[in-house]
Amino acid sequence: MNKEKKLLVSAIKNGTVIDHIPAKDLFKVIKILGLDKARQPITFGSNLVSRKIGKKAVIKISGVYFEDKDLNRIALISENVRLNVIKNYEVVEKKQVKVPERIIGIAKCVNPKCITNHENITTKFTVINKDVISLKCEYCEKITDKKHIKII
Ligand code: CTP
Ligand code: ZN
Numbered sequence: 001m002n003k004e005k006k007l008l009v010s011a012i013k014n015g016t017v018i019d020h021i022p023a024k025d026l027f028k029v030i031k032i033l034g035l036d037k038a039r040q041p042i043t044f045g046s047n048l049v050s051r052k053i054g055k056k057a058v059i060k061i062s063g064v065y066f067e068d069k070d071l072n073r074i075a076l077i078s079e080n081v082r083l084n085v086i087k088n089y090e091v092v093e094k095k096q097v098k099v100p101e102r103i104i105g106i107a108k109c110v111n112p113k114c115i116t117n118h119e120n121i122t123t124k125f126t127v128i129n130k131d132v133i134s135l136k137c138e139y140c141e142k143i144t145d146k147k148h149i150k151i152i
Contacts, residue, residue: 009045015062017084017091018074023047025077026057028151032073032106033066040064053080068095073106075099076133076149099130107135108150111142123152 021029023046030036041062050056065085074081075097085093103125109116116123116139125135125144133146 008048009043009058009060011089012043012060012062012086013089015040015060015064015086016066017086018059018061019056019082019084020050020053021057021059021081022053022078023055023057026059028077029057029059029074029081031151032077033070035059035061038064068098069100071095072098072100073103076103076107076151099127099133102126103135106151107144108152109137109140109142110144110148111137111140114140114142116140 018029026044026046035042038061043060043062044057046057047055048058071083079097079099081097083095083097084091085095103123105122107123107125109123109125111117114137115121116137121139124138126138128134128136128143133149135144135149136142137144
């Protein structure tokens with residue numbers, strides 16, 4: 001490996017690498033996956049140069065393999081992240097995030113009058129447009145579009 005090719009964030013032996021995260025969205029992805037509460041070793045890189053997306057971030061979680069339903073929540077932020085499953089230092093699988101049919105929790109309803117903004121109720125949305133992503137609240141039926149999605 002020459003100097004230019006050296007990894008800025010060390011390789012991991014086993015676990016999950018989430019790559020090509022738009023740098024501005026790193027903390028949202030951390031929140032979506034609940035990594036702020038994780039106990040396993042996690043390494044991050046941010047504002048790394050990527051020819052494809054400008055500035056990217058990467059998260060490496062050792063010893064953890066996520067369920068697809070958890071990873072797919074990342075689609076709320078970016079569909080272009082790359083998920084890599086690492087076993088014994090090798091990338092054994094690459095997965096893409098898929099926009100889920102429903103989003104339970106994690107996003108906030110845009111409607112200030114919605115019951116979920118006043119009582120301790122888990123938000124529930126039906127994804128009505130998978131291309132630009134808009135969420136229809138299952139309580140008040142108001143639409144939260146991608147621009148207005150706030151992660152709780
Ligand atoms: N990686 C890692 N530890 C390993 C193997 C890979 O942290 N033991 C990371 C790499 O640093 C990279 C990602 O996992 O961020 C994917 O690895 P690889 O497929 O080898 O890289 P690329 O070919 O650059 O993949 P892509 O084009 O999907 O970015
Ligand atoms: Zn609502």
